[in-house]
Amino acid sequence: MLKARTNHTSAILNGEIYVIVDVVEVECYDPYNKSWCAISPALKYVSNFTAAGCLGKLYLIGSCAVKYNALTLQCYNPVRDLWSVITSPFIPKYLSAPRCASLHGLIYLIGDNTKKVYVYDPEANIWQKVQLLRQKGCSTVAWG
Template identity: 35%
Template sequence: MNLSEAIVIIGGCDKKGLLKLPFTECYHPKSGQWTTLSSMPGYTKSEFAATTLKNNIYISGGHINSSDVWMFSTQLNSWIKVAPLSKGRWRHKMAILNGEIYAIGGFDGVKRLSTVDRYNSFTNTWSPVTPMLEAVSSAAVVSCMNKLYVIGGAVEDYGNTDKVQCYDPEADAWTYKTPSPFSQRCINAVELDGLVYVVGGLLSTIFCYNPKTDVWSEVACLPGALESCGVTVCGGKMYILGGRDENGEGTENAFVFDPKTGIVAAEPPLQRCTSYHGCVTILHRT
């Protein structure tokens, strides 16, 4: 069986942001082909968190007070319910650090959350770690250089932050880093070659953060402003898929950013207009 990197788009909202989509679809950039995978369970979800561990996909939350966590087995092409979050979260993010899943921040319908839970897949249990310094929702979260970075996000209904919060698992402690050059929510981040790249928040710029130097820079421009887009790394490049434009409408546009050349190129469009979706990379049979 030949395996190659492929991008999975999970759920999300339609063009107007009204309908929740049940689709789980796999895109192979090399061939340009799409494969339909098993539909997402309980697809009345949006703004859930998604990540991959051991080539399986995990999603959590997805509406106010939802603590459900599902694992998509790539071998079985089926969704399996695993241990729930200790607290319902919405507009939070998940990231992998040292082989464990961290569920970070979010919103519980009343307030933003500073709490952080860590999942061990061997024991199928969640346990709390030290909370963030500041509660945020819809932030960008990424692991890089054995640390977690939480960038920006919403601190109140109409207020965002430019703060960068960094978690060191060895010290089980958070510190502030150099603030980002923007104060946005509905942003996403990926790690590529030891650097963090951030897009979204209705910005048309791709920003780069270097954890070694604690310095921010602008690296490329997108054709238009986007938020709540899918972002993942595949084949050593950053893919920016779907999202909402400045008119608040979902888009099917897809772009790929090559950090070696600094060029943003258009990709074939998604199957449909999609925003607030999960977007991850797995190894999938060709």
């Protein structure tokens, strides 16, 4: 990276690695050119955050500094080098140590302080709670 950092999250987007640190500074690593570059910082400071690349954009989800129990969702468009804050119905409340992953155009959000799993559809701008199903000997998740 351009400078040593701690307290960060990372995500893959369009074959590049994005690293976001807690002061919302963002760096991007291009493995083909083997080089790091700084990109525009996120608009809002967040703590306790996670990120995922989905549908050609980078999504940053974290606790808003102003209201600790509320999450904020920010989106980075690498083509325009532009961040935006996304307001969405039913954005989940605070999650301890949240983690997210993207699969088939959806972003799944999980926190370690609950058994709750949420899914975000960027095209519809909708959050939904994922229902957990328990089966004998294992846990499975029903998406939908």
